[in-house]
Amino acid sequence: MFSRALSVRAPRRGLHEITEAVAEAVGKSRVETGVCNLFIRHTSASLIIQENYDPSARRDLEAFLDRLVPEGAPWITHTLEGPDDMPSHIKSVLTQVSLTIPVQGGKLALGTWQGIYLWEHRDSPTPREIVVSVF
Amino acid sequence: MFSRALSVRAPRRGLHEITEAVAEAVGKSRVETGVCNLFIRHTSASLIIQENYDPSARRDLEAFLDRLVPEGAPWITHTLEGPDDMPSHIKSVLTQVSLTIPVQGGKLALGTWQGIYLWEHRDSPTPREIVVSVF
Amino acid sequence: MFSRALSVRAPRRGLHEITEAVAEAVGKSRVETGVCNLFIRHTSASLIIQENYDPSARRDLEAFLDRLVPEGAPWITHTLEGPDDMPSHIKSVLTQVSLTIPVQGGKLALGTWQGIYLWEHRDSPTPREIVVSVF
Numbered sequence: 001m002f003s004r005a006l007s008v009r010a011p012r013r014g015l016h017e018i019t020e021a022v023a024e025a026v027g028k029s030r031v032e033t034g035v036c037n038l039f040i041r042h043t044s045a046s047l048i049i050q051e052n053y054d055p056s057a058r059r060d061l062e063a064f065l066d067r068l069v070p071e072g073a074p075w076i077t078h079t080l081e082g083p084d085d086m087p088s089h090i091k092s093v094l095t096q097v098s099l100t101i102p103v104q105g106g107k108l109a110l111g112t113w114q115g116i117y118l119w120e121h122r123d124s125p126t127p128r129e130i131v132v133s134v135f
Numbered sequence: 136m137f138s139r140a141l142s143v144r145a146p147r148r149g150l151h152e153i154t155e156a157v158a159e160a161v162g163k164s165r166v167e168t169g170v171c172n173l174f175i176r177h178t179s180a181s182l183i184i185q186e187n188y189d190p191s192a193r194r195d196l197e198a199f200l201d202r203l204v205p206e207g208a209p210w211i212t213h214t215l216e217g218p219d220d221m222p223s224h225i226k227s228v229l230t231q232v233s234l235t236i237p238v239q240g241g242k243l244a245l246g247t248w249q250g251i252y253l254w255e256h257r258d259s260p261t262p263r264e265i266v267v268s269v270f
Numbered sequence: 271m272f273s274r275a276l277s278v279r280a281p282r283r284g285l286h287e288i289t290e291a292v293a294e295a296v297g298k299s300r301v302e303t304g305v306c307n308l309f310i311r312h313t314s315a316s317l318i319i320q321e322n323y324d325p326s327a328r329r330d331l332e333a334f335l336d337r338l339v340p341e342g343a344p345w346i347t348h349t350l351e352g353p354d355d356m357p358s359h360i361k362s363v364l365t366q367v368s369l370t371i372p373v374q375g376g377k378l379a380l381g382t383w384q385g386i387y388l389w390e391h392r393d394s395p396t397p398r399e400i401v402v403s404v405f
Contacts, residue, residue, distance in 0.1 A: 003239065033273055039235065041244070041246030042249075043186045043248055048367075050313055051359055056348040060348045060359075061359065061363060064360050067345070075198050077194065078194075078195045092185075094364060095363060096367075098234055100370055104273065104401075109401055110311065113312075113313055114312075131237040133170055133237050138303055172372070174372050176379070176381030176382075178320050178384055210334075212330055213326040224321055225330070225331060225334050227320075233370045233371065266379055
């Protein structure tokens with residue numbers, strides 16, 4: 001079991017590709033055939049796999065989730081940490097806290113157009129810890 | 136491969152923390168560095184990881200999902216098992232049936248504010264079986 | 271680590287059960303106690319586990335997601351590949367790219383009413399590759 005912690009600070013709220021950093025950890029693991037599990041140790045940022053070709057797909061994804069989970073809704077009571085906090089928790093629940101990706105030939109077996117993304121939901125990003133386990 | 140079944144009956148519809156029961160199974164597994172997979176064997180209850188500090192965050196999460204997936208919508212045709220049944224299936228699809236969490240130093244490597252929750256979506260909860268696999 | 275690629279072409283947009291094909295791969299793996307990970311190598315189709323008894327539950331699930339993520343919304347900018355493309359990406363993010371299911375007694379430890387589904391989100395389905403890893 002190979003385990004490594006990645007610390008990633010997104011430059012701003014939104015989707016930030018981390019495929020390269022994960023691929024590097026997989027290479028270091030020396031696992032040829034197996035799986036790679038990613039786990040984010042936070043509740044206001046999350047992980048997804050999505051198209052890594054056209055940036056407009058990412059912008060539309062962000063727009064969709066901002067519309068689905070608006071800030072300042074009248075039924076929100078958890079407001080102490082700012083208007084972007086409770087929507088961040090909801091957004092992280094609707095996406096992923098953990099992802100498991102096959103490893104084949106020593107590499108992530110992602111599809112041609114798939115990239116791995118950290119989805120930062122807060123307006124003032126802090127460093128996020130992602131545990132990479134390869135086995 | 137350590138495997139154990141947890142049977143959990145939530146006292147009512149909503150989020151119910153199961154972190155302690157999962158941590159106990161991980162302790163019994165004697166795995167030092169690995170992962171813990173949780174799988175719920177039902178389609179009207181689900182699993183999430185979320186903030187375990189302020190109860191208002193959980194109440195707002197429940198309020199959000201009840202608004203997103205209302206009971207009694209005119210397009211719902213699967214109604215034989217009551218008005219809370221079809222919304223339960225939809226809610227379970229939008230959250231998680233399985234979670235994989237790293238194990239480090241013999242313990243769940245959760246973030247400081249992360250807890251593991253059973254999300255019971257039915258009004259009259261029955262016991263739910265969750266398979267814990269540690270390896 | 272047993273690894274096998276399934277190629278599945280859904281007959282039409284919507285939910286298509288793949289439980290039998292996955293169970294067959296698990297049987298071939300000869301794993302008695304372990305887990306089975308599924309990973310779909312696409313960003314416009316996804317995986318879920320859901321009720322496999324009453325077809326009306328699946329129809330309502332499809333109806334819900336089509337209402338939640340409508341085609342032709344004015345804020346969608348990623349439109350080059352047709353009106354069903356961007357909604358497909360959003361739908362795949364709200365459901366699952368990977369699932370991990372326990373294996374017990376050489377079989378998938380699904381609940382009584384659980385089935386595994388490929389959710390094809392495009393109108394003109396192409397073959398989809400799903401990697402099955404058993405360990």
